[in-house]
Amino acid sequence: MRILQLSKKFPFPPKDGESIAILQMSKALHNSGCEMSLLAMNTSKHRVDLTKGLPKELAYYARIETVNVDNKIRWTEAFKNIFSEESYHITRFISAEFSIKLEQLLQEETYDIIQLETLYLAPFLSIIKKYSKAMVVLRAHNIEHEIWQRIAMQVPSLPKKLYLNYLSKKLRNFEIKSLNDYDFLVAITDRDLVQFKSLGYKNGCLASPVGFEVLENQIDYSAFNRPMMLSFIGSLDWMPNIEAVRWFVQEVWPVLMNKFPDLQFHIAGRNAPKDISDINQKNIFSWGSS
Structure with missing residues (x-):
């Protein structure tokens, strides 16, 4: 089985939960006989120096492609987004260069599964469905809008609280609207899986916690x-x-x-x-x- 992972950050070194979750699953799938490929953003926030080549620890991937993406928060864009229905959390990761690379990859290769690592890859669904017949899987690391709702609750500043509540509401709308665009959903916890179903998810799903190798x-x-x-x-x-x-x-x-x-x-x-x-x-x- 040939699987393409899409990631909004280059998942190495594994210094955070998202990177660890991506790499642990990819290694497990590889060890189960799957051929793994990776297309990852190399963002301005989590930029990894790849000028000396790819890390040897990722040699189990059959193919790795990266695209530099500038996802810095720009206050002018954040202000303009107030008057838009789009989620600023999501639009920060929309990249023409990433779209072009994804389109090129799907024209060169045939995959059985394309796995989106987090909601933030959802804007590229239209390209995937245009150029591939692969099953589309969302690996939901979190229920994203819940995180921002909780952050807003803890903010003491009223203007900032109102702004974050507004952003989390738009993120929630996007998350729910996209839910049934995936063929399959893999949540990290059983609790998240129940929540996704309560939000209206109807397709195939399972909960798969992050595994660790302990020697x-x-x-x-x-x-x-x-x-x-x-x-x-x-x-x-x-x-x-x-x-x-x-x-x-x-x-x-x-x-x-x-x-x-x-x-x-x-x-x-x-x-x-x-x-x-x-x-x-x-x-x-x-x-x-x-």
Whole structure:
């Protein structure tokens, strides 16, 4: 079976949940006998230097194509979008160059499945259906509009809250409108799958959590003799993760410390905001990364 993955970011190195989810599934499918290909945006936000060639860790892919995409937030475009029905979250990833490369790839190759990694690839469905008869699968890493609804709820500034609510509403409309344009949907969790069905999804579907390879000789059993620890590992330049850490520290950590005074909490993630990177609370440690 020949499968083409479409991604809005180059999924290497695997430093965030989205990249890990993409690579773990592609390796699992490859190990099951599928021939994997990848067409990925190399965005201005997550630009990966590929001038020295592709990472050897991705050699299991039969073909990899990348397109540089400038998806920087531009306030003039964001302002104009206020008067449009289109979702600014989505339009930021619409690229003529990516469309051309996808069209070229579909004319050169025949695929059994084309897998969209996240909702943000949905604008390219018309090209896929014009040039391919492959089954179209959405790998839904999240219910995207829910994330932005939750962010809006946490914002103290009323103007910003109103703006984010407006954006999340347009994203929700797009997400629901696109739902049944896919032949199959793969959610990360059972809960998300139930939600997609409640939003009107009617085609084939399943929940497939992210898998991890754990090797016996990589386990450090001496860790069981150390003080109890909790850890957070995730990108700290992504607002949902930032909000999650702040909420945990403010709402949950004091309760845990009362019950387990020796408990430690370790935070690791790139580009952490100052209030997290310089956190000064008992038994909380922040480990930054680039």
